[in-house]
Amino acid sequence: MSAALENWQTGFIGLGLMGRPMCLNLLHAGAELTVYNRTHSVAEAMQQPHLTAVASAAELAQRVNIVILMVADTAAVESILFGPHGLSSTLRPGSLVIDMGTTAVTATRQFADRLCAKHIDFIDAPVSGGEIGAINGSLSIMAGGSADAIARAQPIFDVLGKATIHIGEVGCGQITKAANQIIVGLNIGAVAEALTLARLAGADLVKVREALMGGFAASRILEVHGQRMIDATFQPGGKVTTQHKDLTQAIELAAEYRQQLPASELNRALYSELIAQGQDELDHSALILALEKYRKT
Amino acid sequence: MSAALENWQTGFIGLGLMGRPMCLNLLHAGAELTVYNRTHSVAEAMQQPHLTAVASAAELAQRVNIVILMVADTAAVESILFGPHGLSSTLRPGSLVIDMGTTAVTATRQFADRLCAKHIDFIDAPVSGGEIGAINGSLSIMAGGSADAIARAQPIFDVLGKATIHIGEVGCGQITKAANQIIVGLNIGAVAEALTLARLAGADLVKVREALMGGFAASRILEVHGQRMIDATFQPGGKVTTQHKDLTQAIELAAEYRQQLPASELNRALYSELIAQGQDELDHSALILALEKYRKT
Numbered sequence: 400m401s402a403a404l405e406n407w408q409t410g411f412i413g414l415g416l417m418g419r420p421m422c423l424n425l426l427h428a429g430a431e432l433t434v435y436n437r438t439h440s441v442a443e444a445m446q447q448p449h450l451t452a453v454a455s456a457a458e459l460a461q462r463v464n465i466v467i468l469m470v471a472d473t474a475a476v477e478s479i480l481f482g483p484h485g486l487s488s489t490l491r492p493g494s495l496v497i498d499m500g501t502t503a504v505t506a507t508r509q510f511a512d513r514l515c516a517k518h519i520d521f522i523d524a525p526v527s528g529g530e531i532g533a534i535n536g537s538l539s540i541m542a543g544g545s546a547d548a549i550a551r552a553q554p555i556f557d558v559l560g561k562a563t564i565h566i567g568e569v570g571c572g573q574i575t576k577a578a579n580q581i582i583v584g585l586n587i588g589a590v591a592e593a594l595t596l597a598r599l600a601g602a603d604l605v606k607v608r609e610a611l612m613g614g615f616a617a618s619r620i621l622e623v624h625g626q627r628m629i630d631a632t633f634q635p636g637g638k639v640t641t642q643h644k645d646l647t648q649a650i651e652l653a654a655e656y657r658q659q660l661p662a663s664e665l666n667r668a669l670y671s672e673l674i675a676q677g678q679d680e681l682d683h684s685a686l687i688l689a690l691e692k693y694r695k696t
Numbered sequence: 697m698s699a700a701l702e703n704w705q706t707g708f709i710g711l712g713l714m715g716r717p718m719c720l721n722l723l724h725a726g727a728e729l730t731v732y733n734r735t736h737s738v739a740e741a742m743q744q745p746h747l748t749a750v751a752s753a754a755e756l757a758q759r760v761n762i763v764i765l766m767v768a769d770t771a772a773v774e775s776i777l778f779g780p781h782g783l784s785s786t787l788r789p790g791s792l793v794i795d796m797g798t799t800a801v802t803a804t805r806q807f808a809d810r811l812c813a814k815h816i817d818f819i820d821a822p823v824s825g826g827e828i829g830a831i832n833g834s835l836s837i838m839a840g841g842s843a844d845a846i847a848r849a850q851p852i853f854d855v856l857g858k859a860t861i862h863i864g865e866v867g868c869g870q871i872t873k874a875a876n877q878i879i880v881g882l883n884i885g886a887v888a889e890a891l892t893l894a895r896l897a898g899a900d901l902v903k904v905r906e907a908l909m910g911g912f913a914a915s916r917i918l919e920v921h922g923q924r925m926i927d928a929t930f931q932p933g934g935k936v937t938t939q940h941k942d943l944t945q946a947i948e949l950a951a952e953y954r955q956q957l958p959a960s961e962l963n964r965a966l967y968s969e970l971i972a973q974g975q976d977e978l979d980h981s982a983l984i985l986a987l988e989k990y991r992k993t
Contacts, residue, residue, distance in 0.1 A: 504897060526911075527908075527910070527911025527912050527913060528911050528912065529912065532911070538911075539907065539910035539911035541907045561910070562907075562910045564903055564906055564907035564910070565903075566899055566900060566903045566904060566907060567898075567899055567900055567903070570897075570898075571898070571899045571900075574893070574894050574897040574898070574899040574904070575894065575899060575903075575904050575907050575908065577890075577893060577894075577897075578890035578891065578893055578894045578899075578904055578908060578913070579890070579907075579908055579911060579912070579913045581886060581889050581890040581893065582883075582886045582887060582890045582908060582913035582915070582918065583912050583913055584886075585882060585883070585885060585886030585889070585959070586879075586882070586883055586886055586913070586915060588882060588959045589878060589879045589881075589882030589883055589886070589959065590879060592878050592882070592957045592958075592959055592960050593874075593875035593876070593878040593879045594875065595950075595955060595957070596871070596874060596875055596878065596946060596949060596950050596953075596955065596957065597871050597872065597874075597875045599950070599953035599955055600801060600867075600871040600874075600949060600953065601864075601867075601868070601871070602863055602864055602868045602871040602872060602875075603863060603864055603868075606861055606862075606863045606864070606872075607863060607871070607872050607875055609861055610836065610838045610859075610861035610863060610872050610876075611824075611872065611875060611876055611879060613824070613836035613858070613859045613861070614823075614824025614825050614829070614835075614836035614876060614916070615824050615825065615826065615876070615880050615916050615917060615920070616824060616875070616876045616879035616880055616883070616916070617915065617916045618879070618883060618914065618915030618916065618917070618918075619911070619912045619913070619914045619915065620912060620915070621879065621915075623912070649893060652893060652897060653889075653892075653893050653896070656893075656896035656897065656991075657991055657992040657993070658892060658893065658896055658987070658990060658991045659990035659991070659992075660889045660892070660893065660987075660990070661889075661962060661966070661987075661990060662882070662885045662886065662889055662959065662962055662963065662966075663889050665958060665959055665962050666959065669958070669959075690955070690957075690958075693955060693956035693957070693958060694953075694954055694955045694956070695954040695956075696954070
């Protein structure tokens, strides 16, 4: 139990695939949590000692001085911060908001500026490691913000993740996450094409994966998502629809700097095809299914 | 010193970036080597105890019963095996040929059949790990062939590599290498786009790479080639021209099975652009330079 966490009133917003196990880890570490979820029944059903479910972000903000956000997208973050019954209407000066979801960089910088005007501090601290990492408290945390704010959040990060890297000022966490999602999507695409070819040409995929893990092709994606492709188990993990959203954000960020990302754009188009086929809720390793259309029969 | 290696007369053909350090490792392990290189002066210049340079593959074949090939491409393998003064004209029945280069799968199967008719055994055993792996004897070896032939070659593989995986019959080593080269090329492309975006958006690339290594984006390519991109050092390593050739072979193999590989085809097109710009001798991590054309200024 962490002495630091006991002394805080911490709020957590967003009890999805990632947020729920993150909350449980904070509770186990000794935190008092106030939680809010857009679908209120999800928050109410999560009955735990030291956990209180409230009906709005504004109500949550009256009870806490640190708020963690783990919601779906940039629009959801904006709504929770500045919408009707939003956090900023009632959150006290000197509070800290930590956005651990994957949010657009430019919007993140604007949110931080608007909160700063109310003397509320902000950190963008998106994560990698997926549901497994959330459950095991082994997330990789990419943080942007002031050194003081990150020092204040460190006991929380220590519970949720195995490593926190302070990349730079506000926005730098989300820049890193965008880079992360490019690599994740493209590495999944790489493993999908490699295993598709090896299967067609008649090699044993279990042995192929084992051999590839020994050389320059080695990656976390080959290890984890390669195995999912071999097993053809596509339970998320990270969803197709989330990967598509994150790639879109990365591509849009690049466009702000007049940079095209040709491989990321192709990768996103393959994810779009999966969504069009109704496979949006599968794990992002299901990209291998999109290659079936590229075979002439 | 390996007792097994001392009892053999081993031939080595191809003294390039990879072949030369592989020869030195075999010599240090106690092998007697006869070497042949298309440019004879390279072989003659490599003066070492227990090493004899000869002027043709046919001359080499008269002196040895195991031959390792590490030459540039499929055409070079065919020429050395079956061309004028080729190995097959003089190699004794019961000998073993080990092709450790990256050679087309269908041609590999045909070469093995033609040698089999002369009672010469064949293994395809391409490698991953690059020049560093060749120097350190830490290559990852992907082997196709009979279990007997691979057992015979094992003492050689143990000197040259840190792991040998027997994937399946002849051709399976090259299938695995094709899969490897797809992943290597595409993972380089992924890291190139990710770091390009992070740089433009203003993040510290050293910290970005460090953070990404902690999550699902982690890969050998991010570790090694990501660092080369940050340092902008593009000394090979593995050359642009080799990566392009290997991707072409993988795409052609897929086409034999009527399969398109859209991301691999885009990746190869980016490598083609580097070659067109005269950057063919740079390390394959130089793919990041091809993205400059995708920025509107």
